[in-house]
Structure formats: C-alpha cells, structure tokens
Amino acid sequence: MLVGTAFSPYLIDAIIGLSIVYKALDSMRAYQRWFRYQPNTKAATLIFGLFHGFGLATKIQEFDISSDGLIPNLLAFNVGMEIGQILALRGILIAISYWRRTDNFWRHAYTANVAVMSAGFMLIGYQLNGYATS
C-alpha cells in the first residue's frame, strides 16, 4: 500500500514552514496591500491541508507500522488526531476571542504574526538544511 511513495519528509516540512509564512502574511493583510486581493481562505486551507496531511503520512511511514491491523491503526490515529485538535482549538478559540476584544488587538496581532512568520522561516531553514545534508 503506497509503500513506494517515499517523498522527502524534509521537503514536505519545508512546505509546511512556507504555509506558516503564508498564513502570517495573510493575517497581516499583506496580499491586500501587494496585490489588492484577499486569497480565499478555504482554498488555501485545502491546498496546505493536503501538504500537512502528506507530511503526517511521511511521518507515519517512518514508524514502520506492522501491516497487521494497519487500517484500524491508521483510522484510530486519524480520529485521535482530530479529537486532539478539537480539544486544543476549543481553548485557543476562546482565548483568541477574548484577545480580539482588546483595544490594541490589531497591533498585537500584527507583532505576533511577525513572530509567527519568523518561526516559519526557521522551520524552512531547519528542514532545507536537513534535506541538503541527508
């Protein structure tokens, strides 16, 4: 099953870093300033979601799961991941909703997005270095 699909996890993770930079710039309204255009969040989520899923898949391949009970294991992994995301996002959404109501939200969010973008650049550099040396 898809055993031949061995795409470099480093490159996938570099693309994930790129998606972090993309989203930070999106939240900073950079595309509206540069291109007078707001990219569709749904489309961006779908495209980058595919890469993120691909990244998870390359990670799972490294686990070398036994083929005995592979499908239930994969399903359980995915369901567990979704539950974990819902649990985390529940708290994050509440916290950010309060943050949004503060007076200087836009300024603080802008600064936070610069930090997020920097973290994205770091992830890209980290992964590209891994790809270059692997």
Add this chain to the structure above:
Amino acid sequence: MYNTDNPPRDELLSAKQLHRSKSIAACVAAVLLFTTILPAEYGTDPTGSAA
C-alpha cells in the same frame, strides 16, 4: 467558514512597513538558525564558536 474581511485600504499597513516586518522576521530567523537551531539539531557549528 470565515474568510478575512477586506478592510478599507487606508487601514492597511504600507508596503514599506510590511517590508520592514518581513526583513526583521527573516533576520531573526537567520540568526537563530545559525547560532542555535542548526547546532542543536544537526550537531553542526556554522559560526565556528565551539572551536
């Protein structure tokens, strides 16, 4: 799903400010990468400070 609203153009930051923010983000990332992340993750020593 919520798609970002388009604020009036005068509320957007200028391209100059964006460029400044982007440069700061890239510089911080580069410094941390070469001084901390790459040495920690790959055991390399790009700055030569461990010699």
